[in-house]
Amino acid sequence: MGDLNLISNQPQAADVSREGKLKPVMPEPYNKKASQSVEVTSRRNSLANNTSRESQTCTGRLMLGRPASTFHQPPINFSAVSEGLYRSSYPQTQDYPFIQSLKLKTIVTLVKKDLPDGYQEFIQDNRITHTIFDMTGTKKEDIPIDMMRSIYAVVSNRENYPLLIHCNQGRHRTGCVVGVIRKSTEWNVKRIIDEYSAFAEPKVREVDLKYLAEFELSSLLRPSQALASPVSARRFYRFALVVFLALLVFYPLSKFKVQEPHPRPY
Structure with missing residues (x-):
């Protein structure tokens, strides 16, 4: 599995206003009532506009220095997640020229x-490695953790970059995977949910919000990996040391009593 810290934690569009000024990020935990308020809805709409602008800016950078006639529009919901990592809807025939310009490996x-x-x-012509995951789109049940582990192992590995991740519309399934990536780069829950909502509007799924809010990064580790991790090893040795010291303190001192020598007969 790739390193949890490989993905850049720089926000792509989530904290830039229309005037280009950074907006403060509030680290409040997810609150269902707040997510349904007019204020949050306004922030989502603003974020969606900013994300669209960022996507266009990214496209402009990719096409910088090329003749105007070679410019092609990206797929729906295309955006850069981080350097070399992109998201979008399912590419269609008209999107292939733009996708080709990304020089994708995966x-x-x-x-x-x-x-x-x-x-x-x-x-095949562009020698791209294509990996398909059959993730359910109804979200009547959580994403199987084994599937998310496998997806994350591919998406977080920079040896697979440049990489494009997509589902049908680039909203819900893609949004959940990107949200897990954001958690691995220490984004707070509010920012993760705002980004998800910007792409999922107008069909934000409460079950996805709950999944992202409650997802634990530790679940990405398989049991064998967790036991072999340096953190687990350090905890084991600390525990063993505590047990040893406890035995020294509470073990009956009589066991260590030295027998007094008997007096020698004259």
Whole structure:
């Protein structure tokens, strides 16, 4: 599994206002009532606009120095998550020229269905590694942790970059995976939910918000990895030391009593 700290923790669009000024980020935990308020709705709409602007800026950078005739529009909900890591909806035929400009090594697809016309040929021609995960789209149940572990192992590994992750619309399934990535880079819950909501509007799913708010990074570690981790090893040795000292203190002192020598007969 890739290093949890490999992904950049710099926000892409979540904390930039229309005037280009940084907005303060409040680290409050997720609150269901607050997420349904007019104030939060306003922030989501503003964030969606900022995200769209950031996506366009990223596209402009990618096309910098190229003739105007080679410019192509990105897929719906395209955005840079971090350097070399992108998200979007399912690429369609008209999106292939833009996708090609990213020089991708890997595409991670979070839905299993028939590939669009020419998609397999496009992937093969550009020597892209294509990994498909059959993630349910109804969200009637949580994402299986084994599936999220496998997805994260691919997406967090910089050897697979540049990498594009997508589902059908680039909203819910992609948003959950990106949210887990943000947690690994120590984004607070409010920022993660705001980013998810900006892409998921107008169909923000409460079950996804709950999943992101309650997701524990420790669950990404398999039991064998957790036992072998340096943190677990240090805890084991500390525990063993405490037990040893306790035995020294509470073990009956009589066991260590030295027998007094008997007097010698004259």
